[in-house]
Amino acid sequence: MSDTSGMTLAEKLWAQHVVRSVDGEPDLLYIDLHLVHEVTSPQAFDGLREKGRPVRRPDLTLATEDHNVPTTLGPVTDLTSRTQLEALKANCDEFGIVHHERGHRGQGIVHVIGPELGLTQPGMTIVCGDSHTSTHGAFGALAFGIGTSEVEHVLATQTLPLRPFRTMAITVEGTLPDGVGAKDIILAVINRIGTGGGQGYVLEYRGPAIEALSMEGRMTICNMSIEAGARAGMVAPDETTFAYLRGRPHAPTGADWDAAVDAWRQLRTDDDAVFDAEIVIDGEELSPYVTWGTNPAQSVQLGQSVPDPQTAGDDDAQDAARRALTYMGLEAGTPMREIGVDAVFLGSCTNGRIEDLRLAADILRGRTIAPGVRMLVVPGSHAVRQQAETEGLDQVFLDAGAEWRLAGCSMCLGMNPDQLSPEERCASTSNRNFEGRQGARGRTHLVSPAVAAATAVRGTLSSPVDLTPTDAPQGALV
């Protein structure tokens, strides 16, 4: 750490957290924050109990309920969900861990509440038994998802044995055109490098188009790094980051704040650092992206058509494309804008923050959603929900004909009752369009919040440019 010249941001963070490094063994890395939820933790707590091990740092551990929780008022009626939620509460009580349950004002999707509470800060190592932990990298943290064995490991030791990641720079040049946002950037990145392109790498997003993004936008991008196979994504902290953090409940104050900001300003990739891989994307050329298939790399620009599987590359890729089209009930050559949807989902750790809701509400204000389309708006956290209600966004959604729900993961992964029916088609602001992800045989198109809102109005995959100021509810341009 004495000489950090020629290091990337990820390498600096790694070096700052090495507890022990021995040739031939993985480095032992210290973990600054461990986020816990009900799904991937019960077996880890069982493991501690079996061995009689305590939680080493309950003060660096926070639990919340998110994956399973119903987003409607009332008790949890699903018995297995209730058992799992009760297990988390009991485990947290036993091991002395702070726990935000349903109804708590700090409850919400684990990747939404960390930043919102100011617990997610630059320069930290953050883990959670959830692959979308990469979200927190937006603050210049090294944050990644882990499995249940690793959850147990961190609970017991506050460390993880890990091999260093390789580093990849993803530079987004220029200024984004109107109507194009963070979601479109990351869908374009995944389209470019594929679902396995980031394997073994930490992705560092940089360049003018990234620097111009809000923290919410940066979180959206880092969130989906895992869909490109990368465990982590990062953005170097800057004034936008500091402004977001200042005054949040867990942010440093007074002299601590000054010391922290001084340290955070050092968290930049050195000019002479070398990445293991680099790609450059021209932000000016981007337009809204939507997926047509069953993995997040199977996407096109909204103005394009469903691709012909024969153009998909090698035999395996063609086979995968054909299988995806069959599953999705789509034919090659169909313009994406002609694809009608049954449902729209606005929410998730990818796009369930206040900025996402504001953007969608601005599009829906004074409009109504198309007949036959149901739209679910699920805030990412209790605090996001309260903020939206303060701003009157809930009424905008309700007036448009959407459902306004309580916070949780909801239809992103369909563990709670919010699910698609077989063959139901959904424009979703979430992160995965895998087979059955949103409900058995459900069909998912990943989209940005802007596309989700415009699609809800027109009933077919659309962007805000398809709407006229006086657009009729039925979508006059169809």
Add this chain to the structure above:
Amino acid sequence: MEPFTTHTGIGVPMRRSNVDTDQIIPAHWLKRVSRTGFEEGLFSRWREDPGFVLNTEPYARGSVLVAGPDFGTGSSREHAVWALQQFGFRAVLSSKFADIFRGNSGKQGLLTAELDQGDIELIWKQLEAEPGTEVTVDLPARSVVCGDVTAGFRVDDYVAWRLENGLDDISLTLQHDEDIAGYEQQRPGWKPTVTAAVD
């Protein structure tokens, strides 16, 4: 963890790329709070199709899964590893594994052997030509034998050492307790704690 040195069992060809963990074990199976009982959930949506490979003999008795590239992408759910193991799999062969899945497998004693795609193709052909062919996976030798096909594979040396000896990661780390305590001493005081803020 049960040590892994060599294993011989029926190979199951799965000619699909991007087999994500939502397919390996759909989310509703994740509500269980125990570590057992996941075998029924393994590929449960695909198993609704009677022609799916695991629904047919002799593959239903298979223990070495031979999969396409990018196996185990998506969610971090370790339940995917438990489901594969509880169904009877001891090893998965692929040319490319998702990082978290590979890590989870290593913790649980499921071997993820990385082969060249050309060798995977040869093994697929062998298994399809003679269903029921056994595959021998030799971890110390880093080799796979299936009929006439012999291929090398890659695996992290440290993971291999732990698998061969059946060692528990947490016990190994706890031997370095002093290093951890020493590190904690020099962490900056302004780093956040969960309990410090007014709740």
